[in-house]
Amino acid sequence: TGLTPNTAYTFSLFEDCAAGGGVGVSATINVSATTFCSAMAVFPFTETFNTASTTRDCWSTELVSGTNTWSFVSGAAGGGNPITPYEGDANASFTSTSSPMETAKLVSPLLDLTSLTAPEVSYYYAHADWFGDQNSLEVFYRISPTDPWVSFIPLTNSDLTVWTANVAALPAPSATYQIGFEATDDWGRATVVDQVVIGEAPTCPDPSGISVTANNQTGFDVEFTPGTVGSTAYVEWGPVGFSPGGVTTTAPGVITTSPTTLSVTVATAGQL
Numbered sequence: 001t002g003l004t005p006n007t008a009y010t011f012s013l014f015e016d017c018a019a020g021g022g023v024g025v026s027a028t029i030n031v032s033a034t035t036f037c038s039a040m041a042v043f044p045f046t047e048t049f050n051t052a053s054t055t056r057d058c059w060s061t062e063l064v065s066g067t068n069t070w071s072f073v074s075g076a077a078g079g080g081n082p083i084t085p086y087e088g089d090a091n092a093s094f095t096s097t098s099s100p101m102e103t104a105k106l107v108s109p110l111l112d113l114t115s116l117t118a119p120e121v122s123y124y125y126a127h128a129d130w131f132g133d134q135n136s137l138e139v140f141y142r143i144s145p146t147d148p149w150v151s152f153i154p155l156t157n158s159d160l161t162v163w164t165a166n167v168a169a170l171p172a173p174s175a176t177y178q179i180g181f182e183a184t185d186d187w188g189r190a191t192v193v194d195q196v197v198i199g200e201a202p203t204c205p206d207p208s209g210i211s212v213t214a215n216n217q218t219g220f221d222v223e224f225t226p227g228t229v230g231s232t233a234y235v236e237w238g239p240v241g242f243s244p245g246g247v248t249t250t251a252p253g254v255i256t257t258s259p260t261t262l263s264v265t266v267a268t269a270g271q272l
Contacts, residue, residue: 044199058109066102080189113173
């Protein structure tokens with residue numbers, strides 16, 4: 001006891017046989033092991049998986065089936081998109097080149113979430129297909145290392161060639177919480193994860209998944225996923241490069257569905 005967290009130690013063991021009636025001492029056997037990281041308790045906690053990250057070694061692989069482990073590389077590595085990390089010089093990646101349907105979790109360090117009122121996780125991920133073969137990702141949590149894993153972000157197995165953002169509330173927070181990103185390889189391109197951020201959810205979350213499509217010469221449909229169903233949405237528009245604030249605006253509307261589409265009619269043809 002009393003050792004330093006996240007530190008490699010070597011243990012040397014030998015036996016003195018005299019007390020048991022023998023003669024001499026055994027050979028010395030050396031074994032190395034690394035202590036666990038302390039629970040992360042300062043938030044937001046951001047994991048970049050970059051070479052310079054001081055917490056990257058606190059993540060581990062838990063094998064579900066097969067022998068392949070998560071690694072830290074640049075992009076999908078070995079072919080396929082994305083070819084670069086979301087940020088920095090590395091991201092987490094899981095793939096198998098020997099056999100299909102191998103599964104492994106990328107397990108976070110312990111997280112002490114007791115100081116957070118509404119904890120959430122955000123991250124970027126991708127898993128491109130390879131001639132129709134597709135890998136998948138599902139995200140789990142557990143309240144302690146001895147408790148069972150529980151899925152809280154459903155499995156995704158669509159062709160994602162670019163970094164894609166996701167955010168979700170963390171259920172049942174505890175002082176010994178862990179998150180597990182579970183990837184399954186089915187001959188697709190690597191499953192990649194980057195820029196994991198754990199912290200307090202904002203009181204007014206940002207909208208996401210925003211797309212704009214012209215529906216006629218002077219109108220657009222603006223589709224998005226609201227941060228909060230029941231909030232009020234506004235859309236401002238003007239020529240490319242305009243500064244929002246006090247310009248043409250839609251009538252405010254209460255959001256009742258997710259995703260939501262707002263129709264915008266402009267006086268003259270232009271660009272949002």
